[in-house]
Amino acid sequence: MAVSALELRPRGAVAILDAALRVCVRSAGVWALTLPGGALVTAALLHLTDAVMHHRALELPALGFTLAWLARGLFQGAACHHVQELLLGTGAQPPTAWASLRAALARTPSLLCAVAYLFLFNLLSLSLTLGCAFFFLSSHLVGYAAALRGRGSPLGLYGQCGKLLGPARGNAVGVRVLLLVQGLVFINLHIAANALLYVGRKLLGIDLTFVERFASLDNTAWTVFLVAATFTLFEPLRAATATLLLVDGRVRQEGLDLIAAVQQLPVRKAALVLAALLGTGLFAPPARAEEPPLRERVEGVMGVCEEVPEEDWAHTLDSLGPEEALKFERLVRSVEKDVYDGEECEALGRLEQGIVLAAQTVALERQQKESAQARARDILARPEFQVPEPQSPQDSSKELVPPEPPGLWQRFLDWLGERLKEFFNRKETAPRPPRTNVSGGQSVANALVAILIAGALGVLAWVLWRSLAERRRADGDAGLEVSTQDAATLAADPMNALSRPPEGWAHLADTLAARGEYREAVRGLYLALLSRLHREGVIHYDSHASNWDYLLQFRGRTEWKPPFRELTLRFDFAWYGNLPVGPDGYREFRELCAPMLAPPAPTEPARA
Structure with a gap:
């Protein structure tokens, strides 16, 4: 392509x-x-x-x-x-x-x-x-x-x-x-x-x-x-x-x-039209070396049929290019075969039509050449291709302005660039050829870029190590932390799962179910479940976490995880998906929650 x-x-x-x-x-x-x-x-x-x-x-x-x-x-x-x-x-x-x-x-x-x-x-x-x-x-x-x-x-x-x-x-x-x-x-x-x-x-x-x-x-x-x-x-x-x-x-x-x-100057396109009208002449045998010139052959064919050619046909044939002349010669050979062998002078009509098309081809080539030359002149007239006029030595001497002395920062960059060159070239056995296209400031810029990249990689590595260390420390302290929210936070958000004990949420859910508000009752049971699991250290409750985050951090009994996943799925569809919940749905939700809502069995004191 x-x-x-x-x-x-x-x-x-x-x-x-x-x-x-x-x-x-x-x-x-x-x-x-x-x-x-x-x-x-x-x-x-x-x-x-x-x-x-x-x-x-x-x-x-x-x-x-x-x-x-x-x-x-x-x-x-x-x-x-x-x-x-x-x-x-x-x-x-x-x-x-x-x-x-x-x-x-x-x-x-x-x-x-x-x-x-x-x-x-x-x-x-x-x-x-x-x-x-x-x-x-x-x-x-x-x-x-x-x-x-x-x-x-x-x-x-x-x-x-x-x-x-x-x-x-x-x-x-x-x-x-x-x-x-x-x-x-x-x-x-x-x-x-x-x-x-x-x-x-x-x-x-x-x-x-x-x-x-x-x-x-x-x-x-x-x-x-x-x-x-x-x-x-x-x-x-x-x-x-x-x-x-x-x-x-x-x-x-x-x-x-x-x-x-x-x-585009030597391109010739109109010959394709002429080639389409050659007919069977396209497949004629190639011309022999002893054949006379093309003009003489055309005159001979027209003389046999006693036809008078036009005045400018000879100029047209002389103006044809090599490819067009070869194609026209195949047409002449086909006409010669019909005239000499079959004595059919009607074939001269094809010859005259070929001469007309050849004249059109020459005119089109001339017009295309002139347009291409005009376009090339227009392109060369653009400002980016103009060559400024050379100034005389006197004018250049008058306009010569002494260069400004380098500033303090540029002198510092040049000095630092020289020191860096000496430091990196200290261990070389053979001196390298001087590089004229790199200045001291450019060397300093490249060195600063390398330092910045190394520093960025170091900062990223430090951030990653610190994050992993904090996560390990958080995982180690998760089992010890039961509640991290004070009473003021719980009072400000009455729908927080930790604002009530599990029994309080379960009682509220039964009250709402008795009044026919089953969606709200399902939410109360789910909050009771979160409150119970948090108090037992199975999850770490956070009001900004999602329900599926609790499932990912679940550390309770293995047989409790599938019911907890099913309860989370049903709660999301009922509460966030606005799906209707009936008494049967609430009863099934209550039965799934019952094993996990049950208070832990009291431990017996150790016997002496």
Whole structure:
């Protein structure tokens, strides 16, 4: 699918986005390289949201989200490399996803620096400008594609992206604005999910009340899932647009569209019309070496039939190119066979029609050549192809301004760069040739980047070790902690499971059942069960935890866990799913709770 220079043209934002969509539709490798990173970010974001909503420790979820975002950067770089090889690759075999992934892993330090740089740049630019930077600073959209090329310093990524884009920076802004269509995709995903639930409930008769309650925009977990899913679906499009923007910048700066216009100068297209009218003459035997010139053969055929040719037919035949002359010769050979062998002068009609088409071919070639030359002149007239006039020595001497002395910070960076060079070159046996393209400040920037990466990895390792230590300490103290809520907290929340003893909740449930309020009675029994299990140390009650969290931390008797799971499922469908509960349902719920609600048997005192 490599693109030749004939297809390279400067394109607008809409054309670039359309081309990116076509690339994503036709290439499965782009999806294979971007979907894993999007899936990791989605899972990590949902885990972090769940921890925030339930007021849990955020160390592990935040660490997981950070690692997922770094992995997403590697996959984005691999996808950009895959699209570039797909469009401009010159290899005999089509590019593979594994080869692109290996190329991205070879640039892992640069891509990780690009991830951190782009995250901080977006955060600071959008917050400090109140969102106005969204419409003015968009060159960093090609950050991963630019980092994969290995040019420039990681700390100057935005400037490097601007240089690679060149005149295509305006297209980057347009593409970023067009990508706001993600909002429409978000809404359509929500509508499609609810439509499927509605069809399942109406046509199939499936009770999806609880699922419909979950798939609502007032549910934070559902909203975060839709945002993450929309973000994941647009990951291939981001990689494709970034690569196409760089290609467009290269076309505008290096004049590849001029190369395409020059390559079009010798092209001849109208000969296909002439070839379609040759008939059986296409398969005639090749011309012999002793045959006379084409003009003499045409004159001879017309002389046999006593036909007078037109005045400019000879000029037309002389103006034909080699390919068109060969095809016209096959037509003449076919006419000669009909005239000489079959004495059919009607075949001269085909010859005259061929001469007319040949004249049209010559005129079309001349017109195409003139238009291609005019287009090439227009391209060369662009500002980027203009050569500035040389200045005279006198003018240059007048405008020469002495350079400003370096400041204190620049002198410090140069000094530090020299010290670092001496330190790293101390153990070398043979002196290396001096590098003229790297300054002291650049060496310091690279060293600082390496130090920052090492520090970030150290901080992540420390956070992980601290979180694991706190979890082990919490697991060790879980059996000793029975109640961590004071009387003021319990009094402020009368529906807290610990605000009453298990017997009080059970008595309240029986009272509500006697009045026919079975759903409220089921809730009272479930709170009585939570109160009992907490007091016995089987679970650790927390008003911010979910019912299924209690099932995960259940440490009671093994035969109690299946009934507790069944009770939790019935309570969720009855209370949160708004399913009706009758006297039979309440009685079954009461029977399941009875073994666990029974007070523990008193222990006998030890005999002397």
